[in-house]
Amino acid sequence: MIKENIQNIQLKINEAAQRAGRDPKDIQLIAVSKTYPVSAIEEAIANGCSSFGENKVQELMQKIPCLPKDVQWHLIGHLQTNKVKYIVDQVAMIHSVDTLKLAQEIEIQAKKKNVKVNILIEVNVANESSKYGVKVEETLNLIKEISTLSHVKVKGLMTVAPFVNNPEKNRKIFRKLYQLSVDIKKQNIDNIDIEVLSMGMSNDYEIAIQEGATMIRIGTALFGQRDYTGA
C-alpha cells in the first residue's frame, strides 16, 4: 500500500508541477509519520522517502533512535519552549515557529549545542482562532526580530490551511502565503532566506504546488488513515 501511495503521490507531484511550469525536483515531499509505527517509516524509506514530519516532540524522540541516521526529521507541530532542548540538534527543520520567545529559546539551546537551526515561520493565513501561527500582518516584524539571532536561520514560511472538502477553496490561502514570501524577500533582510514554502497536505497538495509550495506535508495519502486510539 505505502509503495503504491508513494508512486501515486510522485505522479501527482509531477503533473501538478508540469501544469504550473515548475520543476518537480523543486518540490520536497515530507512524509508525515505521526501516529504511524517505525515499520511504516522503514517501508517509506525503502520506497524512496528520506524526509519525515512529526508533530510531537516525545513521539519524535522515540522514533529517531530506531531509524537510520541519515533520515531528515521535520518538526511540523506546535513546539513548547520547554521541549526545544531535546530537538535542536536532531531535526533538519522546525516548521512551526510563531513567536519571538520560541525563537529565542531555540537560539539559547542551539548555542549550547553549537548548531544552527533551520526554521520556518508558521503563518496563520486563514486567521482561524483555533490555529497556531503569526498573523500575516505581523510576520515581517517577527522575521526582522528573529534575524538578529545568530544560531537561528529563517528559511521560509509555513501554513496549515483549513480542512475543506473542496481543495480549490484553499487556493487563496496558498496564494497569500506565496505573496507574503515575495513581499518579505523584497526587504532583503540580513540572515534571512525565504526559499521554502511549506504548504499543502494530503487533501490539497496539488493546489499548493500550483501556487508555489516547495515542501508538501503528506500523511494519510501516503500511510493511510491515522488511528489515534492507541496514540
Ligand SMILES: *Cc1c(COP(=O)(O)O)cnc(C)c1O
Ligand atoms: C498531520 C499534519 C499534516 C499531514 O496531514 P494529512 O492530511 O494526513 O496529509 C501536515 N501538516 C501538519 C502540521 C500536520 O499536523
